[in-house]
Amino acid sequence: MKNAESALNFYQIDNKIDRIQGKEEVVILPSNLAWKNFIWTHEYFDRKPKQGFFLWVKKNTKQKLNTLIEITSKNIIQEMTNLIIIEKGINAELASFCRSVKRVKGKHFALAKIIIKENSNLEFSQGNLWRKEDEFEANYSFILAKGAKLKTVITNQGDGAKINTKENIYLKGKGSSADVRIKMIAKEKGTFFSESYMHGEDEVKGHLECSGLIIDKKSKITSIPGIICNSNKAELTHEASIGKISEEKLMYLRMRGLSEKKATELIIKSFLNS
């Protein structure tokens, strides 16, 4: 874990920033400081931020960027306002993870805006893992300029948590494209309400895929994917599926000697990787 933590560009535990590590090519600041130092960010922040990170990729960087936000203590409330800006013509890769590390009855509210400027590419993975009695609400907006490309996988796992998420992907500029996959895993009476919309504003291409896996009888997933074409040149597609664990696969793995619990773990892993 030491090595994993040292690779983090932003690491917040409960309400304290543990590590923040920018570099020449990438400015990383707490959002409230970015609000103060860069007036131009006000047009992107929807509100004056209390918490969260500002990540500004100004030049190409070979290194993958990583952020981690955790709740480790009881009854913590995190109110994150995150802003990610990828400047013109940049290729960037970002992995972001939010979680409670044990049963803490935490609340995590995230409002995130991701701006991908002209001819930039962003590969973005967002993982969320929340446990029993946690509440997680997230609202992500991705805004793509001319020729920008986005490839993203957002995985939300709720082991008994109440999860409410919304994603909007705005393909604004001509030639922009996005491949967005939202994965949800509901366990131990976990509930999900997820809305995901892709907006085509010009000659753009986009695919939105929402898939859910319900592990037990008392968990619930509501998934509402939508594609909104505001241009007759936009090509948008979507797929959605929610299902339980395949009995056939589960039995197959158990017939190789794995316990039901281990076989379920492997199926969840395969779902996340597929």
Next chain:
Amino acid sequence: MSLLEVKNLEVEIEGKKVLDRLNFSIEKGEVVALMGPNGSGKSTLAKVIAGDLRINLKAGEIIFNKKNISNSTPEKRVEEGIALAFQNPPAIEGLKMSYFLDNIRQKKECFTEEKFLNRDVNKGFSGGERKISELMQLTCLNLKLVLLDEIDSGLDIKKVKEAANIIKEHFINKGVAVLIITHHGDILDLLKPSRTNIIINGKIVGKDENYKNVLKTIKKYDYEKCRKCTKFLSD
């Protein structure tokens, strides 16, 4: 006492009798064949022995190594030493074969087909690749009995030989008992079972120590008329 004894096994699926008071046994280290037409109950018998909990036993019992395993979980049966090579194994997208093998591995030395390791389990595998993949997985387990469900179906002669070599090297030569379930019997010449059984409508209707007699009889009468098989078999 036999390694495996199946006694008066009855299975119904969706109201249809699939196994009908079936009796069957395999000795320690024995190579046995089970032949029958489509829908005769071959695969169901293999799955029931390997512990597929989706199939309910209506009556009868399965004794393995002197233990009644009729109600044991599939993982418990693997622990006891039984595993099945599936006729049509499911593809598991997102699960790398190498990672899967690391999770199931009970032995250091097993047969490994390098080209499968970086691929998802059974995903995009040809029919032949699936058969070899099934054998590869089983060679990583400590087994006393392997059940091979149609391991030769859909394979060309070269691949049947390849499968037979793996079976001989990793199971037969090491004293592991083998049940070969086959529709057309191509692999029997290579594995030379000591007994060949015929199953029709969920019942063993005949058996012979010489598999060649069985193959000849089936060729002559086809399975449709295989009630006559019993005339030729030393039951």
